[in-house]
Amino acid sequence: MRVDVVTIFPDYLAALDLSLVGKARRSGLLDLRVHDLRDWTTDRHRTVDDTPFGGGAGMVMRPDVWGRALDDLLPAAPDGGHADREPAHVEPAHLVVPTPSGEVFTQRHAEALATESHVVVACGRYEGIDARVAEHARAAGHRVSELSIGDYVLNGGEVAALVMIEAFGRLLPGVVGNPHSLVEESHGSAGLLEYPVYTKPPLWEGHEVPEVLLSGHHARIERWRRDQALARTAARRPDMVAELDVDGLDKADLAVLAELGWRVDDGRLRPVAE
Numbered sequence: 001m002r003v004d005v006v007t008i009f010p011d012y013l014a015a016l017d018l019s020l021v022g023k024a025r026r027s028g029l030l031d032l033r034v035h036d037l038r039d040w041t042t043d044r045h046r047t048v049d050d051t052p053f054g055g056g057a058g059m060v061m062r063p064d065v066w067g068r069a070l071d072d073l074l075p076a077a078p079d080g081g082h083a084d085r086e087p088a089h090v091e092p093a094h095l096v097v098p099t100p101s102g103e104v105f106t107q108r109h110a111e112a113l114a115t116e117s118h119v120v121v122a123c124g125r126y127e128g129i130d131a132r133v134a135e136h137a138r139a140a141g142h143r144v145s146e147l148s149i150g151d152y153v154l155n156g157g158e159v160a161a162l163v164m165i166e167a168f169g170r171l172l173p174g175v176v177g178n179p180h181s182l183v184e185e186s187h188g189s190a191g192l193l194e195y196p197v198y199t200k201p202p203l204w205e206g207h208e209v210p211e212v213l214l215s216g217h218h219a220r221i222e223r224w225r226r227d228q229a230l231a232r233t234a235a236r237r238p239d240m241v242a243e244l245d246v247d248g249l250d251k252a253d254l255a256v257l258a259e260l261g262w263r264v265d266d267g268r269l270r271p272v273a274e
């Protein structure tokens, strides 16, 4: 997979040399290149921003500078934006624009991006990038995803880009050593938070590891972990409980959820009004 990141702070992306993503780069599974947006400026001061039309606070990133960068990094428009024309044999790239006004980035987005052959990440600063840049890339036939990593505001797209690249990078075949860890997780993301985990020693600072985990009783351990996952999810993420597929729950699950104040009503879990 090829990934290009464009930013005015290339050093921010240095973390991508490390850990699993760094290893994927060195092994050739991930061809990741970081570019300085100012390489596409033409003035002596290497200006990337200008004042907003319509007034208001802050500065906006100039479309002409971004346009030259994306012209160089996105492949020649597959159909020039004319869907009726014979498609060229060039794969369109997927342009990802981190922005607090985007759709919320989830594991589903990570899974979809992990299947792409080419992703370009455009990191904005200031009040963001002139809206015509995304519009222009779409018109040229590229997929464009404007994505937010959560309901808070950063100073720019770089940290969000790190988050997204780590999330999809670890899903590339061969990047995570033991694919079983990915399979176990996908059970977790089938709607429940993960259960708590423990390692040695069995007694630490007066805190014991739950006895069931030392019992060697596989079925009891599985049930305990499931109960813990349900209790955590109910306490921390009631939104996820409300979305659970009732058909995927057994009698013990429903009993635990009932104890936690959730009943099945009209085929959906609903909190019991108190």
Ligand code: JB8
Residues within 6 Å of the ligand: 098, 099, 100, 123, 124, 125, 126, 127, 128, 129, 148, 149, 152, 153, 154, 155, 156, 157, 158, 160
């Ligand atoms: C300017 O909060 B964020 C985010 C904030 C930003 C830009 C991009 C992303 C660009 N501010 O994810």
